[in-house]
Amino acid sequence: MEKENQPEAVSSVLKVFGIIEALAEQKEIGITELAQRLMMSKSTTYRFLQTMKTLGFVSQEGETEKYTLTLKLFEVGAKALEYADIIGLANHEMSYISRQTNETLHLGTLDGTEIIYLHKIDSGYNLRMYSRIGRRNPIYSTAIGKVLLSGLTNKEIRELLADLTFVKHTSKTLENIDQLIEEIEKVRKQHYAEDNEEQEPGLRCVAAPIYNRFGRIIAGLSISIPTIRFEEEKLPQLVNLLQVAGKNISEQIGYHDYPEILAP
Structure with missing residues (x-):
């Protein structure tokens, strides 16, 4: 059972780092653009961003749909x-x-x-x-x-x-x-x-x-x-x-x- 979950876990890690790298290259970015760049669905991208936001690694710019990295990685x-x-x-x-x-x-x-x-x-x-x-x-x-x-x-x-x-x-x-x-x-x-x-x-x-x-x-x-x-x-x-x-x-x-x- 554990081995079956490993590819999915690795894929999730790759997606998280893909988001981090994309946000590092561009100060702020919206979900649609980010999803297209990473070839992920908007729902999946949103789910990852919300988790990263909860952990303090990502913040949402005011009332906009755009996200940016916080200084937590630093x-x-x-x-x-x-x-x-x-x-x-x-x-x-x-x-x-x-x-x-x-x-x-x-x-x-x-x-x-x-x-x-x-x-x-x-x-x-x-x-x-x-x-x-x-x-x-x-x-x-x-x-x-x-x-x-x-x-x-x-x-x-x-x-x-x-x-x-x-x-x-x-x-x-x-x-x-x-x-x-x-x-x-x-x-x-x-x-x-x-x-x-x-x-x-x-x-x-x-x-x-x-x-x-x-x-x-x-x-x-x-x-x-x-x-x-x-x-x-x-x-x-x-x-x-x-x-x-x-x-x-x-x-x-x-x-x-x-x-x-x-x-x-």
């Missing part, structure tokens, strides 16, 4: 470019930290109620954190997740995580949203976050934020160290490395008001 494309730029910039900074520490580095961002890893540099040690680019982890039990949440208000955090079940990955995992918000308050003040064996037993993580040009936290940069190698007295040095890297990346994408950096 917005989507800009987000993709933003993350592509960040990965390249972050790789340079992460490589430097890797040479200084020989530990695992991650770049991650928010996707729903999870973090997703965009980039990674492995530790040079045999004992290391298992992860991969594209892997997801809970937002409430990771250092990157806490950094990302610190850019939201407490109300936004509660709304985002309203339907989330807190799973106890270890004995140290936070158990509810109240505990999490209390932790986030600390993150906002100190401008870095920690995961103290909350996601995996025997693993410590520290993270600092990356801002876009509008001052919004869009990613987190973290270092992961097994507890047997973690030295508490070196925490300020690790935080400094991450914050300097976060500042450098943020400045290169247009943000120049990075909060005060912790001295090593």
